[in-house]
Amino acid sequence: MKAQFDEFTRRATALLNEPGILEKRPAWQIVKAGAISLAPVAENAVTSLEPEIALIFLLASTFTGAKRDSLLKSLFGAAMTRLPSDNFIRLMSKFSQAELKDNLLPFVYESGPRGSVACFVAARLKVTLATEAFQYFLSARAWSPTDLMNLSLLVKPEEASALCSHLEKFVPANGSKVLRDNINEFRYAVQNHLAHEPMLPEIADGETSPPPSAPARAGEPMRPPQPAPVTAKPLAPISQSTPSVSAPIQTNRAETAAKPNLSQKIPEALPTEVPAEKSEGPGRPAQSQHQSQAQAKPKSDSLDVALHIPESIRRLLLPVGLTMLFLTLGIIYSTWYFSDPEVMTSTTPATAGRAPSQWVDAVSQRPVTAKYLAADKDFRMGELFLTRDKFAEALKLFEDALAVEPAHLQALVRSGYCRMQLGDNKKAAKIFRRALSADSGLSSVNLYLARIHLAANDNAAAEKHFRAEFKLSADLTSGMELANFLNRAGKQNEAMELIAELQEKHPGKMLVLAPTGSENKPERGGDQP
Amino acid sequence: MMRRGLSLSEIIIALAIAVMVMVPVTSMFSTSGQQVQKSRNFSFAAGLARRISQHLMAMPFENIVEVPLPGQALHDSPDDVFFNPIVNFSTSQSGVKKITASDMPALYDFLVQNDFKYALSVSNVSFGAGDEIKSISILITWKEAGRNMIYRTHVYVSSV
Numbered sequence: 091m092k093a094q095f096d097e098f099t100r101r102a103t104a105l106l107n108e109p110g111i112l113e114k115r116p117a118w119q120i121v122k123a124g125a126i127s128l129a130p131v132a133e134n135a136v137t138s139l140e141p142e143i144a145l146i147f148l149l150a151s152t153f154t155g156a157k158r159d160s161l162l163k164s165l166f167g168a169a170m171t172r173l174p175s176d177n178f179i180r181l182m183s184k185f186s187q188a189e190l191k192d193n194l195l196p197f198v199y200e201s202g203p204r205g206s207v208a209c210f211v212a213a214r215l216k217v218t219l220a221t222e223a224f225q226y227f228l229s230a231r232a233w234s235p236t237d238l239m240n241l242s243l244l245v246k247p248e249e250a251s252a253l254c255s256h257l258e259k260f261v262p263a264n265g266s267k268v269l270r271d272n273i274n275e276f277r278y279a280v281q282n283h284l285a286h287e288p289m290l291p292e293i294a295d296g297e298t299s300p301p302p303s304a305p306a307r308a309g310e311p312m313r314p315p316q317p318a319p320v321t322a323k324p325l326a327p328i329s330q331s332t333p334s335v336s337a338p339i340q341t342n343r344a345e346t347a348a349k350p351n352l353s354q355k356i357p358e359a360l361p362t363e364v365p366a367e368k369s370e371g372p373g374r375p376a377q378s379q380h381q382s383q384a385q386a387k388p389k390s391d392s393l394d395v396a397l398h399i400p401e402s403i404r405r406l407l408l409p410v411g412l413t414m415l416f417l418t419l420g421i422i423y424s425t426w427y428f429s430d431p432e433v434m435t436s437t438t439p440a441t442a443g444r445a446p447s448q449w450v451d452a453v454s455q456r457p458v459t460a461k462y463l464a465a466d467k468d469f470r471m472g473e474l475f476l477t478r479d480k481f482a483e484a485l486k487l488f489e490d491a492l493a494v495e496p497a498h499l500q501a502l503v504r505s506g507y508c509r510m511q512l513g514d515n516k517k518a519a520k521i522f523r524r525a526l527s528a529d530s531g532l533s534s535v536n537l538y539l540a541r542i543h544l545a546a547n548d549n550a551a552a553e554k555h556f557r558a559e560f561k562l563s564a565d566l567t568s569g570m571e572l573a574n575f576l577n578r579a580g581k582q583n584e585a586m587e588l589i590a591e592l593q594e595k596h597p598g599k600m601l602v603l604a605p606t607g608s609e610n611k612p613e614r615g616g617d618q619p
Numbered sequence: 620m621m622r623r624g625l626s627l628s629e630i631i632i633a634l635a636i637a638v639m640v641m642v643p644v645t646s647m648f649s650t651s652g653q654q655v656q657k658s659r660n661f662s663f664a665a666g667l668a669r670r671i672s673q674h675l676m677a678m679p680f681e682n683i684v685e686v687p688l689p690g691q692a693l694h695d696s697p698d699d700v701f702f703n704p705i706v707n708f709s710t711s712q713s714g715v716k717k718i719t720a721s722d723m724p725a726l727y728d729f730l731v732q733n734d735f736k737y738a739l740s741v742s743n744v745s746f747g748a749g750d751e752i753k754s755i756s757i758l759i760t761w762k763e764a765g766r767n768m769i770y771r772t773h774v775y776v777s778s779v
Contacts, residue, residue, distance in 0.1 A: 413637055416637060452768050458769050467740050
């Protein structure tokens with residue numbers, strides 16, 4: 091029989107050393123044949139073979155039902171007394187969830203190393219339990235903080251809150267304090283998602299096998315089973331480390347952080363297929379993995395504490411941050427905008443040698459063209475002649491200005507005025523109407539038109555323009571002209587009212603209506619305003 | 620421990636609030652900055668035009684001549700003791716310093732940056748018997764926010 095076992099061990103080892111998917115490796119069929127030959131002595135094989143070889147035997151065998159369950163229980167019972175190897179856990183993932191639940195989870199009830207290891211392996215294999223099951227597990231034994239963390243990983247995430255509510259009702263009022271603390275700590279762990287990865291259980295010296303290592307690269311052969319080495323640093327047996335279930339969970343977390351070598355990070359997901367393991371020396375020291383975790387675990391814990399920012403403040407961080415960013419940019423921009431021109435070196439003139447065709451008047455904000463400026467030169471000269479009552483010379487210059495820029499309204503009005511002074515009222519009236527059509531707000535134009543109409547004895551039109559001018563400018567000159575016109579037109583009352591109104595506005599002046607008669611009638615349309 | 624992140628709607632609302640706050644703030648910065656710059660340029664142009672008009676009153680009548688557009692750049696005006704709108708040696712002790720990049724870099728760069736120029740549009744009218752009047756339009760031009768600006772004022776100088 092021993093020869094059979096040795097032969098099967100040799101075949102299984104060869105299988106493990108081959109790369110690829112387990113069932114498609116060349117040695118698989120040979121192993122299957124060997125498993126069939128060992129079937130009559132299956133119970134002995136499971137207990138005598140190395141755990142990984144025994145697991146391959148069960149995978150390759152054709153047992154079903156109660157027989158298979160019995161063999162699995164027997165194998166798991168033997169294997170869970172110490173921390174199984176990574177290969178063993180990977181091979182376990184080949185079994186269905188139902189098989190794992192039926193044959194692995196019963197060991198979780200056990201106190202001692204086997205319960206802790208079973209809980210860790212179940213968490214590692216992502217076995218999940220029904221909500222109602224946890225109360226039985228929790229009340230079955232005392233739980234170390236590590237085991238509670240691993241147990242919390244067996245909770246389906248979507249059922250976490252329901253489980254917490256369920257356990258809240260389950261907490262026995264008169265039960266033991268240990269049980270209450272177990273449940274409360276477990277609820278806290280589940281509610282706050284404290285556990286992210288399975289944590290290595292605390293087991294006594296001599297009860298460890300090679301600790302699970304990082305998943306090997308695909309294609310590399312799996313490592314054959316090795317004897318369990320003793321860790322360099324002795325670990326406290328679980329029976330001695332009485333779970334401090336009465337202490338607050340924060341204390342337990344702090345203990346975990348303070349004793350990082352007692353826990354170890356495990357790769358998050360197990361590969362679907364069994365990859366071959368990198369062949370390195372037997373028993374890569376667990377110490378190195380413990381050390382690497384010792385560096386990682388306290389860091390994450392301390393970050394958890396240090397970055398515990400309230401949700402309300404964290405929500406404000408983005409808008410406040412953006413506001414600060416924009417403000418900073420605004421300040422930088424404005425600093426640059428108002429910076430001393432001294433710092434702006436190597437500036438060059440924008441234009442050189444050529445005048446632009448248009449400017450914006452800094453006072454009126456209206457466009458000023460080069461043509462307008464040229465016309466304005468003639469207009470200014472015409473104004474000089476006007477000061478000496480040289481209307482003919484002035485008219486020529488105003489018309490020159492209009493020839494350059496017909497839109498020069500001041501030149502247009504002045505040309506009309508010159509024509510009026512020169513007795514050409516008809517043409518003057520035409521020019522004034524043109525000016526009003528261009529800009530109805532031009533001052534004095536209505537007054538000139540009124541005088542022209544008055545000279546032509548067209549009182550209605552004259553009154554209309556007198557009133558329009560007074561409405562537009564509302565000054566003393568236009569008011570007096572309107573009042574005198576009304577007085578001459580027989581509207582003395584209205585004229586007196588207007589005079590009184592003007593007198594009230596100009597108390598420093600003595601305002602008197604001109605006597606009616608032809609002696610006051612302007613001969614040439616009136617004086618220059 | 621799982622932490623809830625910011626949802627898309629929260630980020631959008633936060634961005635909207637930030638934009639609503641920052642748009643007026645930035646436009647306020649921009650508008651006020653432009654107003655300050657406009658006011659500074661206008662004041663400089665008006666002051667310069669007044670200085671030129673005063674100088675025209677004081678200088679010999681026959682020496683008042685046309686300075687056609689686009690005008691004379693202030694930062695590069697000729698070193699003329701007789702007429703220089705900034706360096707006025709003949710009538711005032713103020714502004715005796717020539718504007719050079721090395722001696723007055725701040726003012727020099729200000730003039731260069733805004734391309735300040737002056738032009739004189741002179742119209743000479745003779746009424747006979749030595750009675751002459753010059754109508755002078757003083758034109759100050761500069762560049763402001765990409766626009767060509769002009770400030771105009773007029774002065775009449777008599778030969779008598």
